[in-house]
Amino acid sequence: MRILLLTATKKKAHRPHHLSPLVLAALKPPSSEVVYLDASKVAFDPGRSFFDFAALSFGTSDAEEASRLSRKLRSRGTKTLAMGAHPTFCAGECASSFDSVLAGEPEGVWELVIEDLAKGALAPFYDCPPDFASPEKIPERRLLGHRFFDVISSSKGCRYRCAHCQVPPFFHGAVRRRSIPSFLAEAEKLGKNLFLGDDNLHADPNHARELLSALPRLGKNWVLKTSVDLAFDRHLLLLAKQARVKAVQLCLDSFSSSSLLSINNRHGHPEKAGEAIARFHDHGILVAARLSLGLEGDGPDAFERALATADSLGIDLLSPRIVPPLPGTEFFRQLSREGRIFDPDWSRYDGRHAVFEPMGMTSGELEEGHAWLERELNSFRRRLRRASLGIPGFLAAFDVPFQGG
Structure with missing residues (x-):
């Protein structure tokens, strides 16, 4: 067969x-x-x-x-x-x-x-039943051929309940963890540059501590997803440096507390973002951040403010997207109840198109503002600056939509 x-x-x-x-x-x-x-x-x-x-x-x-x-x-x-x-x-x-x-x-x-x-x-x-026993099978990477970096996960799922995210409902609110020895045995056979595919490493600080303590022996370079909270755990931050974590991706979503509350994001902490980024930098860790546009509280000036704030905070790579109302999320249900979703074309739910009417601007202004911000972030001047600072372009590849599984 x-x-x-x-x-x-x-x-x-x-x-x-x-x-x-x-x-x-x-x-x-x-x-x-x-x-x-x-x-x-x-x-x-x-x-x-x-x-x-x-x-x-x-x-x-x-x-x-x-x-x-x-x-x-x-x-x-x-x-x-x-x-x-x-x-x-x-x-x-x-x-x-x-x-x-x-x-x-x-x-x-x-x-x-x-x-x-x-x-x-x-x-x-x-x-799939929510309580199934996950098989600890090593992925068949021989099917992939050559690649610059490998992906490996020590856990799946997230304990946070952000209204726009499909991860919690997909995993029934659970977080699945694999054994550290199994993870290390797999990672040891992989290349030098690894991306930790966990949805949010700091969602379970105890698991994060056990994992990061074990990584230095491998001698690999790591990129991982986490929240700003990791920067304020001195022990974890030191472990991350010793583990050779080269970059983190933060799901900030917004620099506005009210916008974060509208999607139940309890871990963005915009008031602490500047200090968190400085702490990561002090430990030699680059910071990439994802920003969601079109939330409550965002108006036509949100794009220029986002760019200025990202620059002032020292974010190394900003990845903005128009927040898509994805099926299975509370954000989708809310906008459906309010009759604000106007585009049924799923191909446009990609973070680049406005498929709903935002509260503080028109859908056209949202698309135009996002396109302007993308152009500014990818201008020759900014790309030259990132190159001069040694910020690898492949960091942008790690800001990908959740596919499930």
């Missing part, structure tokens, strides 16, 4: 590889052949090769492209399955283009899917 594991998208990007399909590849039956493709890096033509079964992983902005690919694969006799964040929250919609839909973490029901497939009895819907 030939199995295709496809990260479905039509957007070309240098981004970290998605781990979940590679874990599924490690769970394959002995007699099967597994092919993994990331359509953001390699063009995929459904008509060139035949597969008995194809599992497509995708987020909301790639839903229409994934459905198109599934229809082409099915026309050639391939059974298809939808998995990831969008199928989890929009299973009924996906069912019209796929033979089967998997909600939640695919590892929890993958062996059942393969068993049913072998019997010719693929179910139309699979739902």
Whole structure:
């Protein structure tokens, strides 16, 4: 049996590889052949090769492209399955283009899917139980080929409940942690530059302390996602330096406390951001920050203020996006109740388009302001400054939307 594991998208990007399909590849039956493709890096033509079964992983902005690919694969006799964040929250919609839909973490029901497939009895819907025992399988990275950096995770999920984020509802509010010895054994075999794929390392300070204490022996360089709180834990910050953490990505979302409260972000702490960034810098750690635009409290002047604030705080790399109202989130439900979502085209839920009417400006002003901010951040002068400071451009690759799994 030939199995295709496809990260479905039509957007070309240098981004970290998605781990979940590679874990599924490690769970394959002995007699099967597994092919993994990331359509953001390699063009995929459904008509060139035949597969008995194809599992497509995708987020909301790639839903229409994934459905198109599934229809082409099915026309050639391939059974298809939808998995990831969008199928989890929009299973009924996906069912019209796929033979089967998997909600939640695919590892929890993958062996059942393969068993049913072998019997010719693929179910139309699979739902991963929230309390399943996660298999500690090493992802099949041999399917990836050459890459500059590797992704590895020690945990999945986040204890925070930000209204615009799909991570907590996808993982049923739980945080899954793997054993530190298992993590170290996998990391030891990888390259020099590693991205820690945990959704927020500081969401569990005890786990973060145990993990960071173990990393120095590996001699690797790390980039990780965390909150500003890590900077105020002196022991953790010192451990991060000793572990050779070279950069952190902070999910600040906004420099306004009222805007953060509107999406229930309790860890942004704009009043402490400047001191936190200075502490990271004092320990030789670069700071990348994600900013969400279009929140309550944002007006037409939000873009110039954001740029000026980022400069004054010393943020090394700012990644702004228009906050998309994604299915499964409280933000989506709120805007739906208020009748403020006007664009049903999922491909525009990508952080670059305004698909809803914000409170403090028009949707047109939001798109224009975001485009202006992107141009300013990518101006020749700013790119030259980042290069002179030794800020690697690949940091931008780590600000990617959640796909699920």
